[in-house]
Amino acid sequence: MPIEVQYVWYTYPSGIEALKGISLTVEDRDFLVIMGPNGAGKTTLLKTLNGLIKPTKGRVLVDGVDTRHATVAELSRKVGLVFQNPDHQLFCSTVEEEIAFALRNFGFNEEEIKERVEWALETLGLEEYRDVSPLMLSGGEKKRVALASVLVWDPKYLVLDEPTLGQDYAQKEKLREIICGLLGQRAVIIVTHDIEFVVDFRPRPRVALMADGRIIAEGKAEEVLTDPELLSRASLVRPQVPEVLFNLREKGLPVRTDVLDLVEARDAIISLARGLA
Numbered sequence: 001m002p003i004e005v006q007y008v009w010y011t012y013p014s015g016i017e018a019l020k021g022i023s024l025t026v027e028d029r030d031f032l033v034i035m036g037p038n039g040a041g042k043t044t045l046l047k048t049l050n051g052l053i054k055p056t057k058g059r060v061l062v063d064g065v066d067t068r069h070a071t072v073a074e075l076s077r078k079v080g081l082v083f084q085n086p087d088h089q090l091f092c093s094t095v096e097e098e099i100a101f102a103l104r105n106f107g108f109n110e111e112e113i114k115e116r117v118e119w120a121l122e123t124l125g126l127e128e129y130r131d132v133s134p135l136m137l138s139g140g141e142k143k144r145v146a147l148a149s150v151l152v153w154d155p156k157y158l159v160l161d162e163p164t165l166g167q168d169y170a171q172k173e174k175l176r177e178i179i180c181g182l183l184g185q186r187a188v189i190i191v192t193h194d195i196e197f198v199v200d201f202r203p204r205p206r207v208a209l210m211a212d213g214r215i216i217a218e219g220k221a222e223e224v225l226t227d228p229e230l231l232s233r234a235s236l237v238r239p240q241v242p243e244v245l246f247n248l249r250e251k252g253l254p255v256r257t258d259v260l261d262l263v264e265a266r267d268a269i270i271s272l273a274r275g276l277a
Contacts, residue, residue: 001063002027003049003079003157003187008058010044018044020213021058026157030187033198033221036210037235042191043084045210046159049189050079062157077106080155084162084191086142087135089149095137096121096130099149106153120148123178139166147178157187164194172197199225199239199260209234226258241265 003026010019018041026032034042047053048060051067051074060067062075083089092098099120103113121127124144129137134145143166151158160179164172172194180201182188190205192198198205204221209230217230224230226242238246245257245265255272259265 002030003063004061005045005048006059006061008048008055008060010048010053011056018213019048019055022213022215024208024215024218026187026189028156028187029184031183031203031205032187032189032208033205034189034191034208034210035193035195035198035234035236040210040234041213042210043161046081046161046189046191049157049159050081051075052081076155077153078155079157079159080150080153081159082146082150082161082163084165086139086146089146090134090142093133094131095126095134095145098134098145099152102149102153116152120152123151124148125174140168140171143167144171155186157189158182159189161191162193163190164192164197176201193236195225195236195239199241204260209236211235222258222260225260
């Protein structure tokens with residue numbers, strides 16, 4: 001069964017209306033990226049998925065369970081949320097203890113905890129930091145610890161809020177490799193401003209754009225992330241490949257602009273050049 005966000009509204013106690021009639025479905029093994037400007041409601045939406053925020057109106061169902069009638073602990077077993085700021089979820093004395101903490105709370109036996117922690121340390125490249133306080137690490141390293149501490153319990157839905165913040169190119173590529181290895185095993189939901197990080201995925205995700213508490217577009221990355229009007233409404237910069245193609249079209253060349261892949265763009269330009277020769 002999927003996650004179903006059914007016409008969800010949420011108003012903060014301050015009176016700010018963060019979500020305005022959001023409807024969205026996340027199927028098993030889905031790959032969804034949510035993008036939009038600051039204040040669009042992206043993080044608020046993520047927090048409704050594991051019950052940290054209960055809808056003011058509408059409802060969220062996780063595998064048929066209404067989040068309004070379940071605890072965060074119950075929902076977190078299925079929906080693993082990695083916060084944008086890792087300092088909001090790191091508190092143990094060592095990295096190893098941090099990764100093992102949730103497993104003990106969920107009742108895993110010590111032998112399985114040890115196996116899972118070792119896997120997480122190796123997968124995220126954290127072996128050398130096992131005895132180090134997570135609070136002493138760099139921002140990028142803290143991100144990896146936070147991801148490891150959630151990934152280790154194998155949630156059905158993995159939710160990542162701005163995972164590339166504080167990561168250099170090599171760390172982003174490692175993160176992409178990890179996420180790609182998870183696709184097909186569980187649903188992955190990512191909130192990010194990093195449009196180039198999104199377009200380099202294979203397979204590419206479904207993309208939902210948000211603005212002013214609403215979803216303004218949803219569809220294939222090739223369609224959504226090459227639409228200049230939608231990107232402008234979502235305060236996103238056009239990806240590099242379609243940007244080049246749009247510039248060529250503005251100069252009078254009848255080249256396709258709904259292309260995100262560099263190789264496909266190259267082939268389109270070569271084909272066009274041959275036709276004009």
